[in-house]
Amino acid sequence: MVDKLGKSVLVVDDEPDLRLFLKTVLEDAGFDVALAANGKEALDRMTEKKPDVISLDLVMPKMSGLKFFKYIQKNKDRKDIPVVVVTAHAGDEFGKPDLDKIRTIRAEGPALKVVEKPINPPSYVNVVRVLVGLDELETEETGEKNLLKLKMKEKMKTADKKALEDALKILDESTGGKKAE
């Protein structure tokens, strides 16, 4: 079992499957998790315990993600809780207008993140970690990304003709002169 981080996440989603999935992922990463099936339930959970992060679905019956978000903005105590919006509709007509409205209330950044479904557990965990002020963990994806970033930086520094030719030569040699054939 992972060490407890002592941070709690409130997962709000109308899909029971997804709730269970996110709960398991977050628990495995050491978070305490509370669940709510819609905005109304989420308000109840929050009175029981104030979460450190809210993981919020957009399209839900009864009380949509946007309505819930607007609602908690009215409460001095709750309005600064970091939020990660989890949606399959970030770019389409069902989700984009609501998401844009949320973004006008709170800029995307240290207190608002957007994660698109399907969920990749390690990157979802990292987003939540950042929101509670923890470092990102190295994941396959972030590892590769960082490596590539470094390589690119290196190349960009020396991006002159000669260096590129040298690089090509090296590449050529390493492939055993296959290019010549």
Add this chain to the structure above:
Amino acid sequence: MTGNSNKVQWPRKALFDQIPLDIIVIDQDFTIIEANKQAQKTHPDWRGKKCYELYHGRKRRCPDCSAIKTFEDGKTRIEHTENRDEQGNIHHYEVHVSAYRDEDGNIPYIIEMANDVTDRVNLEQEYRLLFDNVPCYISVINKNFEVVDSNALFRKTFAKEGTRFCYEMYKKRDKVCTKCPAVRAFKTGKQYTSLQIGVDKEGNKTHYVVTAAPHKKNGGSVDHVIEMSLDISEVIQLQEKLKQAEQEKLENERFAAVGQTVAGLAHGIKNILMGLEGGMYVVNSGLQRDNNELVASGWGMLQNNITKISSVVKEYLSFARGTEIKAEIANPVGIAQEVYDLYKDLADQSGISLVADLQKGIADAALDPEGIHTCLANLISNAIDACVVSDKKRKIITLSCHEKDGVIVYEVEDNGTGMDYEVKKKIFSNFFTTKASGQGTGLGLLVTRRIVFEHGGKVSFDSILRKGTVFRIELPRDRLPKADTPESNSDGNS
């Protein structure tokens, strides 16, 4: 005659003066020797003048003068003349030219009696103008169906040279048409109107509404029929264009619906895949934590999503397969009754009373019974779900079918949860469902809408949160598809 005038008794002299005709007497030199008061009124300076001089302002006798012939043979003639009065207005006259014989049988004088028929002639001209210029075809036919008179528009459109009979002209046939309104008008003396398709001079189809009005010249049997035809080809063309446009619109909507479904399918599958990935993750996590409960939950997720896949595939297949509905003559109420029977028990088990409100005597219509069945089943199934999650004590769903102004209307009304704005916005979207995982694919309403569209109808709904929802399917009879009947097939072969 002047010599005999003294002998004329006073009543005869009065008759001569008071008769409402212009009467003059001329001698063989065409000199006017007598004129009655009426004639004197228009030409007070008649005395001693020649008739051609007085009436026509000529120096010589008129060509084609009837009087010359009557002086020769003594026969009475009627001629039509016109001349101008002092104000310069043209007057039309019908002149009786008759001989006066003396005792020896000679004809020393001629009596000309002129009747001013200007009013009648003007009326006739007006009538002719109307006849020729009225924007419809007019032909007068006799009992042999020969066209004895016709207006300019008719001749311009239909009358080819060398044709005599109305059926030759109107339809380029060589015998009397079947269902000819003129035949009936001749027979019964009544007026008939019917829609006909003719062929004009250029061989184009012409649609017209013809009214055949019988005419009895002597009040006896019908000797002529006047056919008045209003050309409605343009209206028919417009109608066809409109029909075509509607058809195209329907097809576009259908394509759009299919397109949306394909796009939606990808989205839906993505969700399911995520469910499967999530399930796998949860199972793995449960195994690692040695938590059987979590393993079971993850396993449940996997099962749910596999069920979901199979129902999506099934519904999608029914959606994709049914791009063409199979319409047959069926009773709208019958279909509703079937669906009611099917769902009655299921509703009862869930503590919901399903009520049928079906209007009696609705006529059969060209419907796809299976398709309509699917629609009603979808709506009732949705209504049941809406009632199940509601906390009302008395849960009622009413399935009704009635017809108003040629529109067959189905309604499924429930007093369940109702919908809020967000849900209303999305209910016709693909894969949008408010139901728990594994219970709904979100295709039901889409399929319903597609089937209703293909029947030329529409689906609408009213919903109030916590009060309930009513879904309505409206099928206008005149937009329903054509029934696929074996008769129509054999028709094509014959």
